[in-house]
Amino acid sequence: MKQAEDQQILDWISSKDQKEKGFRSLVEKYKEKLYWHVRRMVLNHDDADDVLQNTFIKVYKSIDHFEGKSSLYTWLYKIATNETLTYLDKNKKYSYDTMEDSEDHPAIKNLKTDPLYDGDEIQFHLERAIGTLPDKQKVVFKMRYYEETPYREIAQILDTSEGALKASYHHAIKKIEEYFKTKELL
């Protein structure tokens, strides 16, 4: 099915009798992208499914107030990112302060037995290392490393400067590199 342009979607949503059609098109267009954005942060499929639902509920309730100050894509990613960070904050199970803590962390440990995870030993250690980063740095790293999102777009989503993001990504890599060195994986 050909995906509708964002402006067409917004036009449908703003018209009373085509709102459902517009929302369905929006879901069709962005569900997978947003799912992967969330999943890479929360790691577990069920958690990602919950966050994605919360995201689209929020989108549905507030789409009438979308003012077009940013692109629809940026606005959606901003909501999904905020929902993810709120979720991680509420479920502290994903944050830990040191690499040692991360060793036994349930979110990481469960990956090994998760049938919906197909990573090898290096990818498993990579998740462990990423787990030691602060949540916002984690978002920056994952959006660059996995999704190759341009800094300009990440800056709009996280309301920060491109320079700060480049530095954050650079520091994240240094920390991950350090982790791999201590594990003698480099």
Next chain:
Amino acid sequence: MEQNINNEDDYLPEILQKYKGKNPFLVPENYFQHLSDQLIAEANVATLIQNTSEQAVPQNYFESFYDNLNTTILIDDIKSSAKDEDFKVPENYFDSLSQIAY
């Protein structure tokens, strides 16, 4: 450093370069096929619940509840006492009523 930051793959360790962009996560079979219907249904239900709870009581219902209750009790008291006074009958009226009728 600025140059390094602009060419970020240059300072990415070899092992990270190898795994860049690779996704180790899977989803249940046909997950995305049913996802739209599921998400739309959830959004509709959430909106319905919100609307229902918003309409459950009139605006400021609980703020004015105590005053309204007192007023209702007062009105009820006045009605009751007015009823007692208005319909009083003379003493022994009913005892003598049958005799009067004959």
